Each structure stands twice: as C-alpha cells, then as structure tokens.
Amino acid sequence: MKLISSFFNYTEIRTKITSVFAFTLCIAYFLMRGWTLRWLPTVVFFAGMLIFDLATTTINNYIDSKTDDTVLPFSRQKALFVTILLLLLASGCGIWLILLSDLFVLFLGGCCFACGIFYTFGPVPISRLPLGEVLSGLFYGFFIPWIFFYVNLQPADFMQWLWLMPHLQLAVHLPNFASLILLSAAPFCCTANIMLANNLCDLEKDRLQGRRTLPGYIGVRWGLRLFAFLAALPYASLVLMIILGFARPVALVALLTLIPVFKNLHTFFARQDKRQTFPLSLQNYLLTMISISLAILAGRWI
Secondary structure: OHHHHHHHHHHOHHHOHHHHHHHHHHHHHHHHHOOOOOHHHHHHHHHHHHHHHHHHHHHHHHHHHHHOOOOOOOOHHHHHHHHHHHHHHHHHHHHHHHHHOOOHHHHHHHHHHHHHHOOOOOOOOHHHOOOHHHHHHHHHHHHHHHHHHHHHOOHHHOEEEEEEOOEEEEEEOHHHHHHHHHHHHHHHHHHHHHHHHHHHHOHHHHHHOOOOOHHHHHHHHHHHHHHHHHHHHHHHHHHHHHHOOOOOHHHHHHHHHHHHHHHHHHHHHHOOOOOOOOHHHHHHHHHHHHHHHHHHHHOOOO
C-alpha cells in the first residue's frame, strides 16, 4: 500500500482531471450525436493519454526536486525508473494507436510528447516562458478531442488524406471540424484558467525564481480580465453550438452554473492566494466541464 501511495503521490494522480474530463466530454458528445465509438482505439488512446499525463508530472517533479525543496517519494534512481517506465508504456500505447489508425496520429501524439517532456526539461523549459496557459489549454483542451475525433470518425466524416503523387491533399468535413473547435472551447479555457490562476497566485514567487509567466508580462489587472473572459467563453461556445445545430437546446441548462462560476470569479478577483482562492479555479473547472458534459449528453434523449 505504501508503494501505491508513493506512486500516486509522485504522479499526482488527483490532478488528472484535465485529461480525463476532456476525454469524457468527447464521449458525451459522440453519444449525443449518435456517432459510433470505436472502442478499441478509444481505450488504447485513453490508456496512452493518462499514462503520459502521469509521466509528464513525474518529469516535472523530478526536475523541480533539483532546483527547489520538492521531496520525492522515492529515491532519485527509483523515481527516474518510474518516469522511464511510464514513458515506455505511453509510447507503446501510441504505437498501437497508430497501427489502429494512421501516421497522422504520430504527428499529433508527437506534438503532445514534445510539449509534455520539455515543459520543465531542457535549456529553456516551457514553464519559464509565458506559454503555459496557451499550451496547457491547447494540448489538454484541443489535441485530446482532436485525436479522439480522428480515431473514431470515418475519414470522410472528419479528415481525409489523399496521397496523389506528387501531391498530398487534405479534405476536411467542415461542420464536424467546426463542432470539434467549439466543443474544445470548454476544456481549452478551463485548463488554461487553472494555469493562469496558479501563475497569478505565484507571481511574486516566480519573479524571485526568474520565471516570466504570462501574468509577469501582462500584469495582474489584465491577467484577471483574461481569467474572467476564459471562464465565460465555454458558455458562449455552447450557445453557438446550439444555434448551429451541433447541440440540443436542452444543453442551455448548463448556463445555470454561470452563477457559482461568477461568484468564484468575484472572490478570486478580491484576492489571489494559493491556498485560499486558487482552488476556486478547480471548482470552476469542475462546474463548467461537468455541467456542459451532462447537458450535452442529455440531448441524446431530450
């Protein structure tokens, strides 16, 4: 039990809501639309996605333990072994998923791997640049749904590559790709807001450590405005999905969660504190993602 507890602590498994809920939202949307799920590629993708998410956390913790007071639950040798093992398992799932689909998944997955590994690793880690909000939102909020759509929909219904020497042509089903973009607004914005809230709370600490995160460039005032904008955008996207026929009108019920979301915004605006108000960004994530997922799923029957 101690070994399992240490593993969960090292991988911070409790923080994996950003990948799991983006995945869950896609399942809800497919069920609502009546689209067929290819269960084997879906399960393989979920396994690879989650394992790699765990691996990126271990890389972050391993690197951070060299520069700050982070205490690893294992010896450094064992911690490195766990990280390498997770990367190998994730790579194995990725190769399997490529065999079940095509090489375009290699490109999408490769981008995710590069971002995850170099977030804290390398001469210029991403974590020390004002890119955390954009990249976390992009890879957790857009790439996960993109891969999900790609491995489940038929090429003619989503993206189709045509290799006609010497030309490579891409045919995109515009309505379904547009629905992907609008659906991804919720996980993109909510994930980016967790990062933004964290950086707003750690602004002074990051400055002392030489980190120039986004709030360090745009300031607290504009950082808070961006935080509010990102909190509201998923709901605007949901309304647009309903107008365009990508979701059922019953999904409007998710707008009720705007009340507690904006209440949390008001509290966070008053004070940006890691212990007291940062958890409000996590609450907003759960309120938004769960309500939109359930509201979209309800459209299957209503």
